[in-house]
Amino acid sequence: MNDYNLSGHLYIPHSGPSLLETPLLNKGSAFTEEERKDFNLLGLLPPRYETISEQVERAYLQYQSFEEPINKHIYLRAIQDNNETLFFSLLQTHIEEMLPIIYTPTVGDACENFSDIYRSSRGLFISYEDRHMIDDILRNATKGNVKVIVVTDGERVLGLGDQGIGGMSIPIGKLSLYTACGGISPAYTLPVMLDVGTNNKKLQNDPMYMGAKHPRIGQKEYDEFLELFVQATKRRWPEIMLQFEDFAQPNATPLLNKYREEICCFNDDIQGTAAVTLGTILAACRTRGTKLSTMNVVFVGSGSAGCGIAEMLIQQMRFEGLSDTQARQHIFMVDRYGLLTEGMQDLRDFQCALTQPLTSISDWQYSSEFATLNDVINNAKPDVLIGVSGQAGLFSEEIVRSMKKHCALPIIFPLSNPSKQVEATPSDIIKWTNGEVVIATGSPFEPVQHNGKSIHIAQCNNSYIFPGIGLGVIACKARIINDDMLMAASNALADASPQARQADAELLPPMTELSKLSRDIAFAVAKVAIEQGLALPISDDALRAQIDANFWQPSYRSYKRVSV
Numbered sequence: 214m215n216d217y218n219l220s221g222h223l224y225i226p227h228s229g230p231s232l233l234e235t236p237l238l239n240k241g242s243a244f245t246e247e248e249r250k251d252f253n254l255l256g257l258l259p260p261r262y263e264t265i266s267e268q269v270e271r272a273y274l275q276y277q278s279f280e281e282p283i284n285k286h287i288y289l290r291a292i293q294d295n296n297e298t299l300f301f302s303l304l305q306t307h308i309e310e311m312l313p314i315i316y317t318p319t320v321g322d323a324c325e326n327f328s329d330i331y332r333s334s335r336g337l338f339i340s341y342e343d344r345h346m347i348d349d350i351l352r353n354a355t356k357g358n359v360k361v362i363v364v365t366d367g368e369r370v371l372g373l374g375d376q377g378i379g380g381m382s383i384p385i386g387k388l389s390l391y392t393a394c395g396g397i398s399p400a401y402t403l404p405v406m407l408d409v410g411t412n413n414k415k416l417q418n419d420p421m422y423m424g425a426k427h428p429r430i431g432q433k434e435y436d437e438f439l440e441l442f443v444q445a446t447k448r449r450w451p452e453i454m455l456q457f458e459d460f461a462q463p464n465a466t467p468l469l470n471k472y473r474e475e476i477c478c479f480n481d482d483i484q485g486t487a488a489v490t491l492g493t494i495l496a497a498c499r500t501r502g503t504k505l506s507t508m509n510v511v512f513v514g515s516g517s518a519g520c521g522i523a524e525m526l527i528q529q530m531r532f533e534g535l536s537d538t539q540a541r542q543h544i545f546m547v548d549r550y551g552l553l554t555e556g557m558q559d560l561r562d563f564q565c566a567l568t569q570p571l572t573s574i575s576d577w578q579y580s581s582e583f584a585t586l587n588d589v590i591n592n593a594k595p596d597v598l599i600g601v602s603g604q605a606g607l608f609s610e611e612i613v614r615s616m617k618k619h620c621a622l623p624i625i626f627p628l629s630n631p632s633k634q635v636e637a638t639p640s641d642i643i644k645w646t647n648g649e650v651v652i653a654t655g656s657p658f659e660p661v662q663h664n665g666k667s668i669h670i671a672q673c674n675n676s677y678i679f680p681g682i683g684l685g686v687i688a689c690k691a692r693i694i695n696d697d698m699l700m701a702a703s704n705a706l707a708d709a710s711p712q713a714r715q716a717d718a719e720l721l722p723p724m725t726e727l728s729k730l731s732r733d734i735a736f737a738v739a740k741v742a743i744e745q746g747l748a749l750p751i752s753d754d755a756l757r758a759q760i761d762a763n764f765w766q767p768s769y770r771s772y773k774r775v776s777v
């Protein structure tokens with residue numbers, strides 16, 4: 214199938230059983246009597262014709278019969294692999310309830326149990342062993358006109374570490390959100406898993422494991438393999454947007470730096486997480502009437518995600534008038550050994566610019582060789598504490614109470630995913646601060662009851678950002694994605710904060726508004742790309758029209774046969 218028109222008739226080459234087995238085209242019981250005759254479907258379906266709403270109703274009844282989230286996930290994935298239009302219609306109808314099932318936290322369980330729960334294939338698996346055949350593999354994609362790829366090598370899956378081939382569930386989940394929240398037709402999306410082995414002993418010894426059981430390949434082989442993949446992808450789809458997802462720290466930043474000028478790509482964990490965190494903090498600053506540049510910010514976890522957020526906050530502080538050096542004095546990165554300081558051994562390139570000079574902390578009180586997290590909080594007296602450590606429970610009662618001691622309304626974001634890796638649960642943070650705190654988490658949490666009030670917990674997850682970036686990039690045909698475009702996405706998110714309009718409202722818009730928000734983000738991102746000559750030069754009206762025209766809705770199209 215080479216093209217999938219967004220309106221009017223769709224000319225398709227399939228009929229009979231093969232039509233029912235093509236998830237992008239299958240309508241199941243919603244094939245009309247006429248279509249059943251025209252496409253050789255007579256007798257292949259139960260007789261009664263159903264509308265998509267009736268199908269959604271049955272699917273939802275079946276969905277509710279599963280108790281365990283992972284079984285709900287397996288069920289939804291089965292629908293997706295059978296009938297994509299029905300899957301997205303169901304998801305759209307129950308978006309708030311189902312996002313945690315197809316995305317974080319349940320997608321984490323799906324990664325950990327990928328081989329055990331495997332049912333049917335989706336996307337492309339490219340093994341290092343098949344590196345000489347990547348062009349052939351890309352030609353085998355069931356979708357011809359791919360516009361967005363999410364690719365992983367499964368080495369740092371959420372906060373769950375190396376999941377090998379199981380990491381494939383992440384690109385699948387992310388791309389479901391591209392469609393459900395960013396309106397990108399499922400015909401344009403492709404999940405890709407690069408299987409370069411796994412260092413996870415449990416997987417290596419698991420007889421069910423479906424990936425290569427050897428340890429991860431060496432760095433030189435890895436870099437060559439990634440280069441083969443990127444070049445083959447460019448040959449096959451020259452305008453592709455490539456999202457790097459859940460790569461481990463040693464590869465994430467180098468890959469981004471290597472390819473960000475060459476192809477339209479971005480790293481969601483570094484840049485998507487940074488953009489959503491900045492947007493959420495900006496929203497909180499606006500309601501308090503303060504500026505980010507007046508605050509000190511402490512990070513726990515100084516991997517590529519933490520450093521990515523830090524760099525974006527620094528950009529914002531510069532925008533607010535600080536010099537680069539002044540802005541960096543507001544940022545404190547804490548890692549397993551304590552505060553990152555100038556001259557420390559074994560720093561990664563991207564950490565070096567985020568160390569504190571020893572002169573700035575010369576009057577600090579701390580007892581061991583390096584300042585611990587608690588030392589940093591007691592000396593720097595931060596307003597903001599961000600957790601991107603992947604370590605459950607790192608924000609202890611002592612830490613949270615120290616934050617509160619120095620700040621009347623601290624901003625505390627335990628962002629690690631999935632929920633079981635969170636640095637502190639919202640209910641504990643609220644208890645330890647007596648509810649005087651601004652919280653956002655990476656994974657969804659139920660509202661917390663405190664002093665007779667129900668406190669909503671904002672979900673500061675990159676899902677607020679990446680669908681809109683994809684939509685914007687596709688609408689304006691951006692050649693690359695740069696920092697200014699990401700900054701525009703953060704500002705569009707902050708603008709959409711319900712708190713900006715009403716003081717006691719929620720910090721971030723509800724998930725049900727993601728598709729509207731994605732259009733706004735798409736517009737903001739594309740406008741910057743156009744202004745900077747990185748995209749088609751079109752007017753604002755034309756851009757809006759493009760965004761709307763690209764926004765796919767899950768409803769059945771009418772088919773005509775391709776004459777052969």
Ligand SMILES: O=C([O-])CC(=O)C(=O)O
Binds near residue numbers: 317370481674
């Ligand atoms: O997938 C998510 O929920 C957010 C994310 O990118 C990560 O934690 O790696």
Ligand SMILES: [Mg+2]
Binds near residue numbers: 481
């Ligand atoms: Mg990720």
